[in-house]
Amino acid sequence: MSDVLPDLSPDLCARLREAFLAARYDTDGVVEALGGAAHAALGRGEPVPALRASGDAGTLGTFIRLFLLGEAEPERAVRSALGGLPVEDAVASGLLRADGGYLRAGLDVRPHGDDQGSWWVVSDLDSDQLGAAVGEDHVLGVGHASLSLVRATSRRPVDTLLDLGTGNGVQALHASRHARRITATDVSERALRLARGTFQLNELDVELARGEWFAPVARRRFDQIVCNPPFVVGPPRVDYTYRDSGLAGDDASALVVRQLPAFLTDGGVGQLLASWLHVEGEDWSDRVSRWLPQGTDAWFVQRDIAEPALYVGTWLRDAGIDPRSAEGRTKAAAWLDWFSEHDVEGVGFGFVTLRRTEGVPTIVCEDLRQAYDDPLGTEAAGWLDRVEWLRGHGSRLLDTVFRVPDSVVLERVDEPGDDGWRTAIRRLHRIDGPGWQHELDELATALLAGCRGLLPLSDLLGLLAVAHGEDETELEDAALPVVAELVRHGMLEVVA
Template identity: 75%
Template sequence: MSTNTPLPDLSPAVCARLREAFLRAAYDADGVVAALGGAAHSALGRGEPEPARRASLDAGDLGTFIRLFLLGLTEPEKSVETAFAPLSAEAAVAAGVLKAGPDGFQAALDIRPHGDEEGSWWVVSDLDADMLGHTVPEDHVLGVGHASLSLIRATSRRPVGSLLDVGTGNGVQALHATRHAQRVTATDVSARALALAAGTFRLNELDVELVRGEWFAPVARRRFDQVVCNPPFVVGPPRVDYTYRDSGLAGDDASALVVRQLPGFLNDGGVGQLLASWLHTGREDWADRVARWLPAETDAWFVQRDVADPGLYVGTWLRDEGIDPRSPEGRAKAAAWLDWFTENDVRGIGFGFVTLRRAAGKTPTVVCEDLRQAYDDPLGPEAANWLDRVEWLRAHGDELLDVAFRVPVTVLLERVDSPGPEGWETTVRRLHRTDGPGWQHEVDELATRLLAGCQGALALEDLIELLAAAQGLEPGELAAAALPVVRELVRHGMLVPAGPH
C-alpha cells in the first residue's frame, strides 16, 4: 500500500503567504466557530457537514477556507484566488496545497485550525479516507485525532529547557510543547510526516528542530528534560499497513521499546509521557507485564484507561483503515489478526498513559492502576503532581508518623447505608476526590475516624495513639495498618502534609 505521491513543497515562502491569507480571513479556531455558529460547528463535529456549508456561504474568504479544508468541497477559481492572495492558486497547486479540477480547486492537504487556552495554530496533515474517497496510503499523515488530543491533555506543561517529540506526525505535540519548552526537537521515520510537520511549524512561525529516523536513533547520545511520544501502538501480528499506527513489531513490543529506551534519553529528574498499549494474557497480570519493561532507577505511573475485547479491537482498526469487516478483505485480515491473538493467549488489549521519570540513585516507585471512569480535568497536571507526591514520600518515608496531615476540601466521604436489624447500617465508606481524575478509595470505619482527625493540627502518630486508646487497640499495630493507606492517599492527593509537626 505504498504511495508515489510527491512530497508537498511547503517552503518558507509558500507558508508565509499562506499564513498571511489565513490571518486576513481570520481562519483560526475562534474565527471558524464565530462564522459557523455553535449549532453548525457542533454538527460538523458529528460528521454532519451541511449546516456548516450553509453557514459558510456568508463568511467571505473564511468561508472559502472552511469549504475547502473542513468540508472537502470544490471552490471556483475566482474565490480561491481572492482567498489565497498573496499566494496564487497556481502556486498553491504547485506546492501541493490544492489540486485543480474541471470545476475549480479542491484541497490536496488538510490544513485546519487547532487551538488551546492561549491561542490558535494551523496543523497540516493528509486528507482522510472520507475526503479522498478511498483508503489512505501507507505513509498517510494523520490529523489531530482522539489519541493525539488525549496525549496533549495528559502531558505536563511545567516549564522545561528541552523537549523531544518522538514520532511527531503532523507536529501537534511539538506545537503544544513550544508553550512550555525553550527548545523542541521532533523526530519521525516518515519523510512525508517530516515534510508536513515542517509546514505546520513554518505556518506558525515556530522554530522546531526536525530530524529523521526510527525511534530514538536520530537523537543518540542526547538527553532532554522532557520526552513525549505517541507511538504506533496498535498491537497484533508484526506488519506495517500504516506507518502512523503500525510499528512492524509483534504484539505490544512497540510500547515496550519506548518504555525501555525513553528514560535513557532523559536528564536526571526528566519526565517522559506517552500513550501505550499492552496485552492482557492468561499467563500474567498486565501490571506485572508492563513493570518488566522498565529500566532501573525509573519512577513509573501506568494508567489504564480502557481494555478492549480482541474482536472489538480488530473491527475498530479495520474500520480505521476504511475496510469493511464484512468484506472478503476484512474477513481475511480479521481472521489472521484473531488467529495471532489466539496463538498468544490474548484475552484483552489495555490502553492508557505512561508517565516516567529518571530517578538516578534512588529507589524507584512503580504504580500500575486502572482509571477507567470518566473525568473532565486534564491528566497532565495530575501526572506532574503525582511525581511531586512520589518524591515527597520518598524523602519522608521514615518520618510519616511525625507529619501533620489534612484532608483537602475537594475530598468527600460518601456512605452507603443498607437496612439492617437495628435500622440503617453503613456498608460502604468511600473517599471521593472531586477534582482531577476523581480518585475513589473505599475505607473502613477506623480509617474514617483517623482521617477525621487529619486537620493539620496533630501529627499522625498522635492521632493514631488517641484512636488506639479509644478503641482499645495496640498503637504499633494500628500504625502498621494505617501507613500503607496513608501512602496511597498521599499519592492520590487525597491527604496532604500540613507542614512538619
C-alpha cells in the first residue's frame, strides 16, 4: 500500500458519481449485467464467469472489471467510462493506478445496497487485489463482521447517531436510513479519508472526527451508537488498525462496553460487535457482566466460540499469512503462548445491545449459536421493549392476559414405553426472529395451551392447580420466572 493518503475531493466524487450513474454501476445494474450465476460465482471468489459476462456490458463492464475484478483496463476505455472525470485526476487522487498503457484500481469502490437502494463503498484493495500484504493502516471492505452488525442494528428513527470506528463508513450508510444526524469517528486518518469519499460519493452529510475511542465526542451524547471495534483478542500488539487495538485480551471490547453508556441520551441504545475470553474456571457471562456500568440494560448474545488454535489460524489467514510459513509459525506460537499463560480455553464472539436506563437494569447473557435468517436488529429492539414492559409490570404478571403468538409452535418427541408412546420432550419453538427454543414440562405446556388471550394468568394457574392437584401458590412461584423469560423472548404476547 502506498504511504500517500488518498485525496478524494468533493468535485472528484461528484464526477465519479455521475459516471457510475450513467453506467448503472450499482447493485441492480451489476447483477443484471452479470446474471445470477456469474454474480454468485463472484461472491464465492470465482472471477472467471463474471469476467466473461462483463465483456458484453459496455461501460458498465469496464467498471466491473476495474473495481470488482481487479483487471487492468486500456486507458482509452477507462477515460471513456469516467466521462467528465479526467484520468489524470483519478490517478493523482489514488483512485486509479497507472500500469503502462493500462489502468488499475487504486482503491476498492463497489456497490453495496439494502432493500431501499444502492450505495458505493470506498475501501482499500485487499491482498489478493494488490498481490502483496496489506499495510498496518489497511481500511477493510464490507466483510462478514460488518454485515452482521448491519443486520443486528435497530433501525428505529433517532435524531443523533454515532458510528464509533467507522472504517469505510458502511455502518453510517445504513444509519442514514433512520438517523437524522450522524457523527463518524476513527483513529485512522486513512480510514477517515476513505469514509469521507464514501459519504461524498453517496451525497451524505456526515460529521467526521479523528481520535481514539470516545475522545473525539467527549461530553456529547447520542440517541444511538453503533460500533465495530478492533475486537481481535490476544497479546497487546497492533498489526492492523482495523482489527487490533493494542490492548491485551478482550480489553478493547470491555472498554467500549464500559464507556459507551455514558455517551447515550436517557433511553439511548448502543449496539456493537464484541469478543470475550472463555477462561478456565470462569463463566463467560460473569466476565462480561462485570464490564457494565450502573444504570445499563444489557443483552449479550454469543454467536460463536472458537478454540484458541482455530482462532489464531483464522486470523493469520485473514491477514494473508500462511500458518505454515516462518512468519506464521512465529506469530502463532506467540499468540498461543499468550492464551496458555492466561488460561484461555476459547474466544466468544457476538453482539451486545446496551441501553441507558434509570430503572433497575436487566442484564441477560445467552447463547444464540443456531442458524437463523431474520435480522437480529428487529429482535433487539423488541427485546428492549419487552424488558421495559417487564420492568414496569413484572409485579403484576398474574393480572395480565397473555396469548401465544402464531409464530410459536410446540414440538413433542415421544418414545416407546411399557404402555405405548410417552412424551419425553416438549419444546416450544419460535419460528421467526432468531428461532428461540424452550423446553417445557407437562404443567407449563398445559398453562401455555390456555394462553389464548381470554383469561388472566392468575385464573389459568388456579384452574391448572385444581386440575393437577397442585398448590396454587407454589405453582405461581414456579410459573412466574418462566412466563417472564417467555415474554422476553417474544413467545408470549401481552393482551391486557
